[in-house]
Amino acid sequence: MLSSLQNPRQAAAQLMNFGLILSTAFMMWKGLSVISDSPSPIVVVLSGSMEPAFQRGDLLLLWNRNFFSETNVGEIVVYNVKGKDIPIVHRVVRKFGAGPQAKLLTKGDNNAADDTELYARGQDYLNRKDIVGSVVGYMPFVGYVTIMLSEHPWLKTVMLGLMGLVVVLQRE
Amino acid sequence: MAEQLLDQARDIFEGQIDFEGQKLAELLLNVALTLVGAVACFVGYFLQDIKLAVYLALGGTAAVFVLVVPPWPFFNRNPVKWLPVGGTTPPANLVVDDKMFK
C-alpha cells in the first residue's frame, strides 16, 4: 500500500491507469450517445409499469434515429415530461399525424390507463422531441446493483467495510 | 498476541499456493468456465429451455469458484525449495536490484 507513495513514478503510473479507465468508460458512453443520437443511450428500468416485459433493474439500449421509419405505434419509448426529472419507459399506443408534429400517446403494458395523467398539466399528447429514444436492445437484471445501492444506502457502508477488511488482512 | 492472531488470520485469508499451483489454477479456471458456458448454451438450445441454461451456468460457475479459490492441497504440491538460511555465502558477483552484493 504505502510502497507506492515512496515511489513517485509508480504512483503516477497508477494515477494514469485510473484516469485511463475512467476516460475510456466516459468515451464509450459518449460515443454510444453520438451513435444512437440519444442523451442517455443505456437506461435502467426503475418501475414495474412495463411488466412482464421489463422488470426493475433491467438494462435497455436506446436508439433515437429514424432511419427507416418514424417512431410508430407499438414501439417502446423513453420520454421526458416537463417538470419531472425521471424519464419514463412506456409503449406508444396512439399516433395522430406524421412528422415532428405527430401526436403520440403512451401507456405502460402493466397499467390499466394511458399516460395522460403522467404528462404535464394541459398536455394531452407527446411530440417526437419529448422522446429520448426507442428501446431496441434488452439485457435482464444487470442494472439491479444501481437500484440496490441507491435504495439501501447501508449497502455502501457494508461494501466499504469489506474493502477495509481486505486491506487489513492483505500482506504487503 | 493481537499481532499473532492477525498473522494467523492473514495466513488463512491469503491462501497462498505455489508457482505450479498458480499455473494449474489459471488453466483450470479458463477451461472449466468456458466449458460451463458452452455446455449451458448447447443444452439450453437443444432442449429449448432457457431456465435450465441459466441454472447450469450459475451452478457450474459456483463449482468453478469452489474448485479454484481455496488453497486446495493439489495447488501446493511443488513448494519452492529455498536455500538454507545463512548456509553458504552468496556468489561473488550476484546482482540484485542493480546493486552488487559484496
Next chain:
Amino acid sequence: MYSSIVRLQNTFGFFTTVAFAVACIIAASDLFSARTPSVGVLKTTNVQVVRGRPHYYSSKKEEYAIIRFSLDADLSSLFTWNTKQVFVYVTAEWPSAGGSGSGQNATNQAVIWDSIITSPSADHLANLGPVAMRKLRRSAAGKSIDPSRGRLSINNQRPKYQITHPSSKVANQEDVVLRLHYNVQPWVGILTWNPDEDFLKWKTLKGNLSRKFALPGLKKKDEGKTGTRS
C-alpha cells in the same frame, strides 16, 4: 493467482466475460429460428360510434369508435427459448382529413386491442390473479416453451380501447383498416416487431390487414349506452 483474493477476482472477471459471451450467443440464436407467422382471419364484426367524455370530471364531449373484430392467427413460430413474451396488438388506421400540413401519407393509428402472451419461462412474472396464474402454469407444466399459446382464435372480440381523434371527430370516417402487429420480447438481445420485408429466416406477416371499412354515423344516446355495455 498466488492468493485467494486474487483468484476470486480473476474468477469473477472471467465469469463476466463468459456470461456476456453466452448472452450474445443466446441473442444471436434468434436469427437461426424461422419465424413464419400467418393470419387466417382479421375482420370487423360490429362497428359503432358513440359520444362520451374522456374521463368522469371532463365536460368535453368526444366521439368514440367501438370496433368489434374477429381474429384467427398462428404466431406459434415466434416462441423459442429466448422468447420472454409476445405482445400482440391490433391497430385501427385511417388517413388524416385534408392534409393539414402534415404530409400526404399521414395516418392516424390507434391500438384497439392488445394481449401479452408470456412464455412458460416468464409465467411467474405475468400480472394475473392467483387462480388465473395457477391455470396458466398448469397449462404449461413440464414444458419449457409452449408454441400452442401463439395460436389465436378470437370471435367478435370487444375492443380493449375505445378510440377517438384529437379533433374529437371520428364518425363517418372512411377508409379505416385494422392491422395486426406483434412485438417479440426476448430474454436477452434485440426487440423485434413484424418485419416489413422478409429478413433472413423471418417472414413478413401476410394478411394482417382487414378490408377497408367506414365508421358509421353517431349513435343515439340510449343506443350508444347499450352498445358500450354489451
